[in-house]
Amino acid sequence: MINVAILGYGTIGSGVYKIINDNNSHIARRAGEDIRVKYVLDLRDFPGDPVEEVLVHDVNVIIEDEEVDVVVEVMGGVEPAYTFVKRALEAGKSACSSNKELVAVHGAELLEIAAANKVNFFFEASVGGGIPIIRPLSECLTVDHIEEIEGIMNGTTNYILTKMEVEGADFDTVLKEAQDMGYAERNPEADIEGYDACRKIAILTSLAYEKQVDFEDIYTEGISKITTTDFDYMKKIGATIKLLGIARKDYHKTYSMVAPFVLYPDNPLYSVKDVFNAILVKGDMLGEVMFYGKGAGSLPTASAVVSDVVDIIKRRGETAKVLWSKEKRTIEGVDALTTPYFVRVKGKGLEADIKDSFGDVQFIEGDESLGETAFITKVLTGLEFEKAAEKFDIVSRIRVSD
Ligand code: HSE
Numbered sequence: 001m002i003n004v005a006i007l008g009y010g011t012i013g014s015g016v017y018k019i020i021n022d023n024n025s026h027i028a029r030r031a032g033e034d035i036r037v038k039y040v041l042d043l044r045d046f047p048g049d050p051v052e053e054v055l056v057h058d059v060n061v062i063i064e065d066e067e068v069d070v071v072v073e074v075m076g077g078v079e080p081a082y083t084f085v086k087r088a089l090e091a092g093k094s095a096c097s098s099n100k101e102l103v104a105v106h107g108a109e110l111l112e113i114a115a116a117n118k119v120n121f122f123f124e125a126s127v128g129g130g131i132p133i134i135r136p137l138s139e140c141l142t143v144d145h146i147e148e149i150e151g152i153m154n155g156t157t158n159y160i161l162t163k164m165e166v167e168g169a170d171f172d173t174v175l176k177e178a179q180d181m182g183y184a185e186r187n188p189e190a191d192i193e194g195y196d197a198c199r200k201i202a203i204l205t206s207l208a209y210e211k212q213v214d215f216e217d218i219y220t221e222g223i224s225k226i227t228t229t230d231f232d233y234m235k236k237i238g239a240t241i242k243l244l245g246i247a248r249k250d251y252h253k254t255y256s257m258v259a260p261f262v263l264y265p266d267n268p269l270y271s272v273k274d275v276f277n278a279i280l281v282k283g284d285m286l287g288e289v290m291f292y293g294k295g296a297g298s299l300p301t302a303s304a305v306v307s308d309v310v311d312i313i314k315r316r317g318e319t320a321k322v323l324w325s326k327e328k329r330t331i332e333g334v335d336a337l338t339t340p341y342f343v344r345v346k347g348k349g350l351e352a353d354i355k356d357s358f359g360d361v362q363f364i365e366g367d368e369s370l371g372e373t374a375f376i377t378k379v380l381t382g383l384e385f386e387k388a389a390e391k392f393d394i395v396s397r398i399r400v401s402d
Helices: 011-022 024-031 050-054 059-063 081-090 100-116 134-140 155-167 171-180 195-209 228-237 298-314 351-358 382-389
Strands: 002-007 035-041 068-073 094-097 146-152 240-249 254-263 276-283 287-294 325-328 341-346 362-364 372-376 394-400
Touching: 002 011, 002 059, 002 298, 011 024, 011 035, 011 298, 024 035, 024 298, 035 050, 035 059, 059 068, 059 081, 068 081, 068 298, 081 094, 081 100, 094 100, 094 298, 100 195, 100 325, 134 195, 146 195, 155 171, 155 228, 155 240, 155 276, 195 240, 195 254, 228 240, 228 341, 228 362, 351 372, 351 382, 382 394
Parallel strands: 002 035, 002 068, 068 094, 254 394
Antiparallel strands: 146 240, 146 276, 240 254, 276 287, 341 372, 341 394, 362 372
């Protein structure tokens, strides 16, 4: 019998509890051993909920119980999650986590502690919710050099952008819907301003390029400045806007950023709508491969968490080799990343001036009453853009994925 302890009975924790109970015999067959939830840790009480039978308020009960084999951390936030997971690993228990804040900051260290204690630390659900992406990156795509990762990694913002595009919906109403469906972070700024996607691309960049990438080094821009007028322009050129996390590496340089991008239909991420996430990985031998599925929500995320539990059970006595060292990888400044830009500037009749500063551009006709000029530039570095934009009154600018 495998005894599991779940740390946190929130959106994901309750999903993990439900999946282990509802699909119990199926999971046991796949894992090769019976499995049960022995404890759920939460500060709160849940009167009338069957979880009461296994609810504890003190983590020491779990850490000190030798029968507990696997600790599932689904609390969110760096502390006390870090201390609890570290103590569990040091006590010889394997652990898994859906917590991108924890994994982005302490992933490499927790992997090291797990290896030293001959147990495992897995974190499949920390990126892409229910989508398998961590295990494919570390165990399947082992032959290729990863040239680029480009992904829609936040369900809440994709949901909001989709509603803005399709329904011209009001930002706050759609955000409330996403919160009600259990997609959004406790602090919605983490979704809207791209902080959540930033942690996720930090994890993927670290895994793809095998050294610690600090999320603080990743340029991050959210979607709070995107308006329905931007989407009106997109309709004219048959494009859309998505919040992307990007990681790239050439021989000497590594790039990583989070920002809204204009996408054309030839990009496979173009048609990823609502809460769905997708991660496009480009390998030097394989070419492109895309991972697609629900990136948020209780059961999809919990499904990925429980898949870690099954993997832990199957690997008892062996530590999986995950290449992610604590050595820091330097990320190039955002100015080094080259893209075309979609630009709106205040004023009409500026075509000659715009061409003079930006070179060849593609003008987009807009609503006359806006009193502005919109266009798409050629590929520019960040610095080239800033220099060309100096003498204009910029209403908005969004990078274009090429
Ligand atoms: N708030 C996150 C999202 C949850 O919307 O994608 C999953 O990490």
